[in-house]
Amino acid sequence: MTALHPLFALFIFPAGLFLILISFFFEWLDRKLIARFQNRQGPRFLQPFADIFKLLAKEEIVPIGVHRTLFMALPIFAFACVMTASLYVPFFGFKAAWHIRGDLIIAMYLLSAMTVCLGMAGTNSINRFAVVGATRTLTQLFAYEGPFMLALLMPALVAQSWTISSIADYASNHTWMIVTQPIGFIVAIIGLIGKLELPPFDAPEAEQEIVSGALSEYSGRGFGLFKIAKNVELVIGLALITVFYLGGIVNPLLFSIKMVVLLCVIALMQSTLTRLRIDQTVGLWWQAGAILSLAQLLIIILVRVR
Amino acid sequence: MKLIGMIQDVLSSMFKKTATISYPLKPSPPPERYHGRLDYNAAKCTGCMMCTRDCPAETIQIKVIDRKTKQFVMTYNIGECVYCKQCVFNCKFDALHMTNLMWESASDSKEGFQLYFGKKEHIDSLLKQKNEEPTA
Amino acid sequence: MTDNLIDSNKSQKYIVPIGPQHPALKEPGHFEFTVEGEIVVDASIRLGYVHRGVEKAAESRTWTQVLYLVERVCGICSHAHGTAFIQNAEALAGIEIPPRAKVIRAIAGEIERLHSHLLWLGVAAHEGGFDAMFMYSWRDREIVMDILENFFGNRVNYSVNIPGGVKEDITPEFAEQLRIKLDFLEKRLKHYLDVVNDDVTFRARTVNIGTLGKEEMTRLGATGPTARSAGITRDIRVDRPYSGFDIYPINMILDDHGDLNARFVVRLKECFESIRYIRDVLEKIPEGELSVKFPRKIPAGESMSSVEAPRGELFYFVRSNGTENPDRVKVRTASLCNWGTIVSAVAKGHKLADMPMILAGIDPCFSCNDRMVNIVGKEKNAQLWTWEQLRKYGINYHAMQEGFNVSDCGIEQLREEK
The missing domain is CATH 1.10.1200 (Non-ribosomal Peptide Synthetase Peptidyl Carrier Protein; Chain A)
Structure with missing residues (x-):
């Protein structure tokens, strides 16, 4: 491969521009599905693109009382985190752009770093809503992170590798892991909802209480970048779960269908469940989520030892 | 299924038409009894001014040109009207009616909301008078 | 910034302000919740952002004009306001309205209750982040709005009342239409009651939240569904039946839990009772005139009347001095009675996340309750009473x-x- 290849992978495909565009599509699909579930019409196809385009064109207001550099840098950092993470994830049936040993841990770490960025963005400002939102974001991070991590590590344990690509290879050549590890799959998909702060785990940005949570003070470019980062995180999360649990790398069409089906499940949960309070969220994760994933882990270890 | 109460609605609405009406493309006609624009019949009016006295928005004005030959000009602002139908009840001579017209009232100027009922020459002269008045 | 508001040493209090502009509140009101972490330790309220001087404005209008003015005190319970005011005027004028008019007023009131409770159901669910319920209940509310529009001519301020009676008659064809729509509505409301009673996540947010016992509710003077959810038998339609309800009585809906879930249950069951009442009354609506003549001038005197608005007891005091205009109109709306149950009793000890739902639980109406009281001072003729x-x-x-x-x-x- 020529020197062009890494740059092409970074900026155009599979990461970069292509990923951002596809994330618009997934955001639109998510909103449209929820609207249809609620008997509404929902947004037009180009709505997410128009939203982001408008946000990026707008003035960014830096409020009083924030650390200016941090305020400006956090959105970029969060955006960079998810874009870097996307390099290690195989999208739409293509091999991952890059792989090194243990890149699963790197991807997970980068995705968490994005959430930490959100938390820092909240605590950076003196807005009370933002501070409460940031506290909730970070509390929720500690709640779902353990079980979600375990749920994604279990395929790694089975495949005996910490590299996403080799886990994907393993998944393509064996039975779908949703069959062999159903509990892990459930924990993973609920963990993804928690990670993306979607209902019912949207206490960190519950608009009825704390307006827009940690991002209350963000406007214009910063807000737009955070929004893109979250959309991309949705795509990465869906792709990871699809690769691990739904039969690895297959042809692009089938892969997209699987991702859309997963999105349907997420949208269904978003529209049928009431928002949980933050204490209920934490309780649920540590009481049910952690124990379930530990049980799954135990089963895997027992099966493997035998 | 009972534990997740709304799941039935949510799933079945995927196969249903949306409750939203795509309004400008699909006009929705007002019902028969809808309180729309006021209609005035100068031939029946006696100029008793009962409609103006109880109008909550104080928007009806009747200019008497000649009471004998029933020459009246009724002015009325559809932007100020609260569509309560009180004037219709106050009118003992059946000169006022609520129609279900003009419920999509919109105009690019305030004058667009002002409606005049009566003979054309009277309205013209009235408008001319109004224009000539110095705006204090 | 050195003068960081959060950890300033001056005060250890961390106050989360809600309002006057806030996504949770569609009307302006200001709340300050002092929180320790997520737990609210103190709450205070400031109202008065939508004071419009309605009471003063009423003094310069004729009796008929005031009827339409007070209907606009509240957009949702406009019929209740109109009825409460015009009952006073009719009592002062010594007019007895025809029984058909009375019953039509009662029916309009119950239709209004349906639309108000469905609106509240949606809003309260939305405050808890349950948007599916919000969308569906508002979709079904549109049926009630269509009934009002088809029948009374307007969607919101439908002004059914006229001094001395009502405007529109209920024809048999309309009664038939109404029955069909009510059947559908009843089916939907049964479904919502099931959701409120069974849904796991929804129950997690409502059961044992905002609980207030019967004694405490009585002490704070709660009215309406809020009081009835704690088992207080307080319903003007039953206690002091007014137009229509004295001819055909209505049943009172009670629940004894006193928490948020009980408020959902009480309001939904009240909807069933309203539907039952409308159905029954449509069968045996008395024949007769729709209105009687109403004088322009009303003899001097004072009158009080109460109406059970969807939110609770709505009280009107009217004084006439024998002219075409009322001398004094005093309005006391239900929301004002119910604020105390939140701010001084329930809020403390709850999570911040529960506050929007608890606030919505009393079905607050901000523009209703903004009145002005002018205390002149001790040296003048005013008395300060405990x-x-x-x-x-x-x-x-x-x-x-x-x-x-x-x-x-x-x-x-x-x-x-x-």
Whole structure:
């Protein structure tokens, strides 16, 4: 491969521009599905693109009382985190752009770093809503992170590798892991909802209480970048779960269908469940989520030892 | 299924038409009894001014040109009207009616909301008078 | 920034302000919740952002014009406001409206209750982040709005009342339409009641949240569904039946839990009762005139009337001085009575996340309750009375007026026990 290849992978495909565009599509699909579930019409196809385009064109207001550099840098950092993470994830049936040993841990770490960025963005400002939102974001991070991590590590344990690509290879050549590890799959998909702060785990940005949570003070470019980062995180999360649990790398069409089906499940949960309070969220994760994933882990270890 | 109460609605609405009406493309006609624009019949009016006295928005004005030959000009602002139908009840001579017209009232100027009922020459002269008045 | 508001040493209090502009509140009101972490330790409220001077404006309008003015005090319970005011005017003028008009007023009131409770159901669910319920209940509310539009001509301020009667007649064809729509609505409401009672996540947010016992509710003077959810038998339609409800009585819906879930249940069951009532009354609606003549001038005098608005007791005091205009109109809306149950009792100890739902739980209406009280000062003719004095005076006044013995009804004892 020529020197062009890494740059092409970074900026155009599979990461970069292509990923951002596809994330618009997934955001639109998510909103449209929820609207249809609620008997509404929902947004037009180009709505997410128009939203982001408008946000990026707008003035960014830096409020009083924030650390200016941090305020400006956090959105970029969060955006960079998810874009870097996307390099290690195989999208739409293509091999991952890059792989090194243990890149699963790197991807997970980068995705968490994005959430930490959100938390820092909240605590950076003196807005009370933002501070409460940031506290909730970070509390929720500690709640779902353990079980979600375990749920994604279990395929790694089975495949005996910490590299996403080799886990994907393993998944393509064996039975779908949703069959062999159903509990892990459930924990993973609920963990993804928690990670993306979607209902019912949207206490960190519950608009009825704390307006827009940690991002209350963000406007214009910063807000737009955070929004893109979250959309991309949705795509990465869906792709990871699809690769691990739904039969690895297959042809692009089938892969997209699987991702859309997963999105349907997420949208269904978003529209049928009431928002949980933050204490209920934490309780649920540590009481049910952690124990379930530990049980799954135990089963895997027992099966493997035998 | 009972534990997740709304799941039935949510799933079945995927196969249903949306409750939203795509309004400008699909006009929705007002019902028969809808309180729309006021209609005035100068031939029946006696100029008793009962409609103006109880109008909550104080928007009806009747200019008497000649009471004998029933020459009246009724002015009325559809932007100020609260569509309560009180004037219709106050009118003992059946000169006022609520129609279900003009419920999509919109105009690019305030004058667009002002409606005049009566003979054309009277309205013209009235408008001319109004224009000539110095705006204090 | 050195003067960081969060960890300033001056005050250790961390206050989360809600309002006057806030996504949770569609009307302006200002709340300050002092929180420790997520737990609210203190709450205060400031109202008065939508004071419009309605009471003063009423004094310069004719009786008929005031009817339409007070209908606009509240957009959702406009019929209740109109009825409460016009009952006073009719009482002062010495007019008895025809029974058909009375029943049509009652039916309009119950249709209004349906639309108000469905609206509330959506809003309260939305405050808890349950948007599916919000969208569906508002979709079904549109049926009630269509009934109002088809029948009374307007969607919101439908002005059914006219001094001395009602405007529109209920024709048999309309009654048939109404029955069909009510059947559908009843089916939907049954479904919502099931959701409220069974849904796991929804119950997690409502059961044992915002609980207030019967004694505490009585002490704070709650009215309407809020009071009835704690088992207080307080419903003007039953206690002091007014137009229509004296001819055909309605049942009171009670629940004894006093928490948020009970408020959902009480309001939904009230919807069923309203549907039952409308159905029954449509069968046997009395024949007769729709309105009687109403004089332009009303003899001097004072009158009070209460109406059970969807939110609770709505009270109107009217004084006439024998002219075309009322001399004084005093409005006391239900939301004002219910604020106390949130701010002084329920809020403390709850999570911040529960506050929007608890606030929505009393079905607050901000623009309803903004009145102005001008205390002139001690040196002038004004008197400052304590609650006890005022209560004693009220009991004695009514005992004198109505001629009953105070010791019989046990009001005094109730007070002393407390």
